[in-house]
Amino acid sequence: MFIVPMNSSINTNSIQSISLNSEKIGSGSGENKGLGFKEVFQDVIKNVEETEAATKLDAYNLSIGNVDDMHTMIINAAKADVALQTMVQLRNKILDAYTEVMRTNL
Numbered sequence: 001m002f003i004v005p006m007n008s009s010i011n012t013n014s015i016q017s018i019s020l021n022s023e024k025i026g027s028g029s030g031e032n033k034g035l036g037f038k039e040v041f042q043d044v045i046k047n048v049e050e051t052e053a054a055t056k057l058d059a060y061n062l063s064i065g066n067v068d069d070m071h072t073m074i075i076n077a078a079k080a081d082v083a084l085q086t087m088v089q090l091r092n093k094i095l096d097a098y099t100e101v102m103r104t105n106l
Contacts, residue, residue, distance in 0.1 A: 041094075044087050051080035 035043075058073040067073060 041090070044083075044090055048080075048083045048087050051076065051083045055080040 054076045058067070058076050061067050062073060
């Protein structure tokens with residue numbers, strides 16, 4: 001069994017893209033410089049779909065015996081779990097904001 005060093009197997013591109021997106025969201029000063037709500041929510045959904053697909057592929061590889069490094073599989077499963085929890089919490093906050101707006105008297 002070949003052991004892969006930790007630094008070469010961790011993909012930090014998704015972490016960097018999240019931090020870049022969060023900078024774009026708050027950078028609007030009256031103009032449309034930042035991302036809109038639609039784009040942010042689509043990015044979150046896309047992230048969940050990608051991480052779920054990677055987890056399913058890892059599960060398939062495990063079932064046929066093609067897994068040499070279990071740590072990568074566990075890391076991908078944890079990423080998928082965090083992405084799903086983030087999407088659920090975002091949805092909950094959106095629903096809370098919607099109900100608050102609907103309760104507002106004009």
